[in-house]
Amino acid sequence: MEFTFDTEQIALRDAVRGLLRSRDDVPADQGFDPAMWTKLAAMGVLGLPFSEDVGGMGAGPIEVMIVAQELGRVLAPEPYVDSVVLAGGLIAAAGSDEQHATLLAALAEGESQPILAHAEPRTRWGTDAYGVVATSTTDGWTIDGTKEPVLYGDSATVLLVSALVGEQTKLFVVDPDEPGVTRTAYATHDGRRVARITFTKAAATPLGDAPADSSVLKDAFAQATIALCAEALGAMEVALDTTVGYLKTRKQFGVPLSKFQALTHRAADMYVSLELARSVVQYGAMCLAEGVEDPLVASRVKLQVSRSARHIGQEAIQLHGGIGMTDEYTIGHYTNRLTAMEHSLGDATFHRARLAQGLDQREIVDLLG
Template identity: 35%
Template sequence: MQFAYSDEQQMLRDSVERFGEEEWNAADRLKRLAEGPAGGRRRWAKMAELGWLALPISESEGGLGGGPVEVMAIMEGIGRHLMTEAYASHCVLAPALMRGGGEHCAVLLEQLGAGAIRIAAALIEDSGFDPASIRTEALADGGGVRLSGTKIHVEDGADADWFLVSARTSGSVGSRDGIGLFLVPCDADGLDVRRFRSVDGHRHASLVLRGVSATPVGQVGEAADRIDLAMDRAILAVLAESVGSMEAALAATLDYVRTRQQFGAPIGTFQAVQHKLVDMSLACEEARALTMVATAQYAQTASDAALVAAAKVRVAQCGIAVTQQAVQLHGGVGTSEELVVSHHLRRQMMLELAFGDASFHKARFADASFR
């Protein structure tokens, strides 16, 4: 397969590299993490000025109408520089869920593209990653809807201004019928937002909803297919992030083994070390190829569930293998906060779980393959 970025896509990729070098230089990483939400808001405003936030939003809703390949160009750089800005969650997943959802969605998406607000998707409950396995109820209340239930993990939800909550209007747990999407502001009455930070520096949340007033997105009770397609687009984004991260970890390791001396010679000259580096390089190439194929397929014919699921499983395996080996080749110092390879490993561990773990996607692959 021949794959190359167009001139415009390469310019976008280069702009992400410049931003990453300025804002997320490895030597300043701990300082950036210590800035907390204030630093995140400053960088988010810069990303809005560069047009990145509006890129995945359709032109009809005030965005730039960028596709999966353009998103891939951005996400590679986000992964390479380990940016904690929640681009995949807020700018890829949320607009895909809200597309064509009504005038109120178009207004919010325009604000999202301008960097004025952030929107996070609350889809996961304690029954696993299947978006149909939900118990949160959406009950009619006069002319509106009220939500009651719990969402145990909202990806990058700690700093969101709005939540896209999946809830059941009818049917039993596991049924794809009767699932709706609803918009809830972060300060809504009856909403308890519990924020926490994960090992990779990203800020997530869990939600408890007690009769929270909400606004429907799209056709009530028919959101299952919308969620599947949106999740696949978000998965492609994190695959590109994973590729950028593992390639950066490999590059850092190559620099290290060329300079680290043992027995009077650089450890990179040892055959055992060279074999490990070859394995890491092959894993990076395999992950890149899978990501390119899945992204190109989605861009041309929308989602191929089996292909996306297979890519999610295998790219995650490659990312973990590469970054674990990077830490090992650095020795004990590889586990330290000060060395960037340890941060790449932590991010790969979280990316493995983002939008479905290996068990969920293996089952999804089997289901899609034998339909």
């Protein structure tokens, strides 16, 4: 048992941190910076989790966690978790050899950006499709229906679409530039881009040789959840650092705010929340790396991280006072993004329900086995 990074992992962390330091303005209509995406590709970060024979780096969940955490620290808007971990993970898990060779290699190179189009309005975070249907025709598969909200759906170059085939949810690959695909893009509350995507007899090919079953979503969601939580961890680290820095420098009544115990004790509680989140994120990544077969791991991680994120996000603004409410200052953006992360891939209530459901059938968790 060991909770420390090795020297290569520390080097990776430092390299990504260094790269993210230099950033140009993010084009508003794109929601992220394509130049940064290219730089991440050049560093090998986009191919990190994929095997070397498809152009990846053959690294594991620990390295993915390290990268995601660094992206979170600067609130990087690039779709690392959505495109590399989630969509890339699905292709790696369920794609055909040909899809591996074309889609993953292009993703690792930064030339392609696959995105999963799964969410539908008035649904929660399950693995089923509802109003999107796939039909087999003599010319192949077509898809009809609407997906929304699809994060990064407007800039995606490849869509993975969950659709009903009869009563079962299957996965398909759709080229968003083909006829029959309409994308309407708008901004999320945290300044990223999201799309409503309408499919009208849109041409689709199965993910895999036969369209993959929605069960592959489970593992992919678990991996993406833990990476997303690592991203949230990075954001929480900086939110607390920023708050602590503010308490030390801002003066009222002639003294720094750090003289007021009503504030420092709240900062201490934020630190507790941060460290609990760090513990579960590292646990989640290690479980993935070691193939621990507990389907509830991702829920454990997300429940704690969601609790910590809400606590730290809210307190960070309160301890700053009015300046925390302003768009020109950083801290409110951290709270905003943390709120978005909370509601991606299942919120606290969703994951708590999963954990609560089988409690009559299973013992209280034993982490050491």
